[in-house]
Amino acid sequence: MATASPPLLAVEDLQIRFHTLRGVVHALDGVSFEIARGESIGLVGETGCGKSITARAILRLVDPPGRITAGSIRFEGTELLTLDRRAMRTIRGQKISMIMQEPKVSLNPVMRIGRQVAETLLIHDRSLSHRQAEAKARDMLGSVSIPDPARMAQRYPHELSGGMAQRVMIAMMLVTRPRLLIADEPTSALDVTIQAQILDLMTDLIAEIGSSVLMISHDLAVVAETCDRVIVMYAGTVVESGTVDAVLDEPSHPYTRGLLNTLPDQVDPDRPLQSIPGNVPSLLAPPVGCRFAPRCPEAGPRCRRETPAAYDVGAGHVAACFLHADGGVA
Numbered sequence: 088m089a090t091a092s093p094p095l096l097a098v099e100d101l102q103i104r105f106h107t108l109r110g111v112v113h114a115l116d117g118v119s120f121e122i123a124r125g126e127s128i129g130l131v132g133e134t135g136c137g138k139s140i141t142a143r144a145i146l147r148l149v150d151p152p153g154r155i156t157a158g159s160i161r162f163e164g165t166e167l168l169t170l171d172r173r174a175m176r177t178i179r180g181q182k183i184s185m186i187m188q189e190p191k192v193s194l195n196p197v198m199r200i201g202r203q204v205a206e207t208l209l210i211h212d213r214s215l216s217h218r219q220a221e222a223k224a225r226d227m228l229g230s231v232s233i234p235d236p237a238r239m240a241q242r243y244p245h246e247l248s249g250g251m252a253q254r255v256m257i258a259m260m261l262v263t264r265p266r267l268l269i270a271d272e273p274t275s276a277l278d279v280t281i282q283a284q285i286l287d288l289m290t291d292l293i294a295e296i297g298s299s300v301l302m303i304s305h306d307l308a309v310v311a312e313t314c315d316r317v318i319v320m321y322a323g324t325v326v327e328s329g330t331v332d333a334v335l336d337e338p339s340h341p342y343t344r345g346l347l348n349t350l351p352d353q354v355d356p357d358r359p360l361q362s363i364p365g366n367v368p369s370l371l372a373p374p375v376g377c378r379f380a381p382r383c384p385e386a387g388p389r390c391r392r393e394t395p396a397a398y399d400v401g402a403g404h405v406a407a408c409f410l411h412a413d414g415g416v417a
């Protein structure tokens with residue numbers, strides 16, 4: 088009997104706490120998801136919902152006072168949370184790369200860009216000579232459509248536009264052909280006219296390399312364009328997940344519906360934009376039961392008593408909401 092191949096990444100029941108002077112911030116609670124080989128997943132939600140800290144946890148880059156307090160993160164079957172630092176450094180960059188929102192902050196300001204791309208290669212492949220690494224770096228700069236790569240390789244980051252700097256970051260993060268690429272709002276700092284170019288370039292290169300992708304974005308349109316599946320987060324929890332088509336066409340969690348209502352209607356552009364009433368709860372003292380209950384138009388007594396599990400609402404489509412449970416919200 089054929090067995091399904093194990094996922095590339097499996098995050099299970101992840102919990103993160105920040106111990107601050109004001110109290111304990113419950114940043115993530117019970118976050119679980121999987122990424123298959125070659126799959127692109129979008130992680131969406133408002134600022135502060137836990138998207139970026141989830142990504143940092145995968146790379147074991149949660150800085151104090153943050154701490155992973157429970158859960159498991161397995162990559163190619165290896166538990167990352169108990170891996171020693173050296174083994175983790177090898178995985179970071181070589182097998183899992185991350186593209187950040189602000190390329191100029193991530194690039195070394197005093198090193199020429201060709202050298203930076205070459206250094207990334209040399210760290211992870213000791214068999215390469217400097218000359219070979221620099222030649223590969225120039226090829227990679229060409230692959231991200233940087234004109235005249237040999238000349239541009241001599242430039243420093245401050246001599247590049249935002250779009251060019253993000254192309255260099257993409258070159259640096261993909262030059263090692265990682266199995267998983269984490270892209271944290273990769274285009275949100277860029278001019279709207281070049282966002283689409285950069286996304287197209289990234290998706291083409293990723294398809295060529297065959298990497299899986301975790302795309303973090305507050306922009307559902309970006310996720311719809313680039314991902315196979317989407318995970319919606321709210322206040323440190325996963326509230327809905329499924330294929331992009333299922334979640335965006337038939338959202339099953341009231342928060343996802345609210346989020347979609349905040350977007351302009353493609354069919355009826357005159358429809359007034361709606362906002363979700365109320366505010367995101369403080370994670371210093373998250374609400375008991377469903378964290379969305381204080382803002383949910385469909386909340387019932389059960390929602391303020393119990394935490395909803397993830398209920399199946401379709402093939403591979405789940406929603407953490409009592410509307411889909413036996414007995415409903417009463």
Ligand code: SF4
Pocket residue numbers: 340341342377378379380381383384385386387390395407408409410416
């Ligand atoms: S569980 Fe209740 S409060 Fe939470 S989203 Fe569903 S209906 Fe709303």
